[in-house]
Amino acid sequence: MIGGLGGVGALLCQHLLQRFGARLTVVGRGPADAGGPRAQTLAYLTAQAGSRAGASIEYRQADATDPAALTAVVGDTAFDAVFALLGEGTIVEQIDALMAGATEDDREALRRAANRIRLSHSLDAALAAHPAPVVVFSSINGFFGGAGFAHYAGACAYQAAHALRSDRGDLCLDWGMWQGVGLAAARRPS
Numbered sequence: 001m002i003g004g005l006g007g008v009g010a011l012l013c014q015h016l017l018q019r020f021g022a023r024l025t026v027v028g029r030g031p032a033d034a035g036g037p038r039a040q041t042l043a044y045l046t047a048q049a050g051s052r053a054g055a056s057i058e059y060r061q062a063d064a065t066d067p068a069a070l071t072a073v074v075g076d077t078a079f080d081a082v083f084a085l086l087g088e089g090t091i092v093e094q095i096d097a098l099m100a101g102a103t104e105d106d107r108e109a110l111r112r113a114a115n116r117i118r119l120s121h122s123l124d125a126a127l128a129a130h131p132a133p134v135v136v137f138s139s140i141n142g143f144f145g146g147a148g149f150a151h152y153a154g155a156c157a158y159q160a161a162h163a164l165r166s167d168r169g170d171l172c173l174d175w176g177m178w179q180g181v182g183l184a185a186a187r188r189p190s
């Protein structure tokens with residue numbers, strides 16, 4: 001579960017642990033052992049896993065857009081499926097940037113969009129030896145566009161197209177907004 005300690009990811013982890021007794025490997029860039037929000041989320045999910053027979057969760061710190069790093073996480077493990085929930089920033093931040101006069105040259109928005117695209121290819125590399133279907137959490141912006149969200153929308157459209165042409169049976173889910181969760185939250189834990 002790439003991004004499994006994020007807003008939507010944590011809800012999905014909880015569901016998979018409790019409902020199916022899943023054995024999860026969660027990937028994120030930041031440390032989860034420093035008492036911050038990631039550590040709190042991981043502690044909560046670990047407790048959830050502990051109350052369901054067979055369930056388990058482990059956290060691996062890695063940049064999933066880096067093919068070598070993601071390949072190292074996958075290793076020789078044959079996963080049943082991979083969930084890709086990579087996200088950066090918030091809708092509020094993006095609207096603030098727009099109001100402050102951001103243009104299509106907005107470097108941070110471009111970098112974030114590029115990372116979504118990089119992840120598609122990083123997954124191809126990491127799963128080459130052990131193919132598993134990828135469920136991509138993307139956005140309806142990829143279909144409808146969105147004023148001020150061109151970079152995000154373009155990257156989401158790319159994710160959908162990439163999933164369609166995959167021979168692993170990938171699925172791209174074009175979500176609308178989750179109320180107050182993850183990138184749709186008004187404020188993020190610091």
Ligand SMILES: NC(=O)c1ccc[n+]([C@@H]2O[C@H](COP(=O)([O-])OP(=O)(O)OC[C@H]3O[C@@H](n4cnc5c(N)ncnc54)[C@H](OP(=O)(O)O)[C@@H]3O)[C@@H](O)[C@H]2O)c1
Pocket residue numbers: 002003004005006007008009027028029030031062063064065084085086087088089115137138139140174175176177178179181182183184
């Ligand atoms: N929330 C919504 O309303 C909504 C609506 C439509 C679509 N979506 C999509 O659903 C997905 C999850 O969204 P969310 O709201 O849960 O976002 P979120 O709370 O920001 O979580 C995103 C997660 O991605 C991880 N991440 C970011 N870059 C990474 C990288 N390079 N390598 C590994 N992990 C990385 C982050 O962990 P680290 O910071 O530790 O790396 C974080 O845990 C996103 O793709 C988003 O576009 C969300």
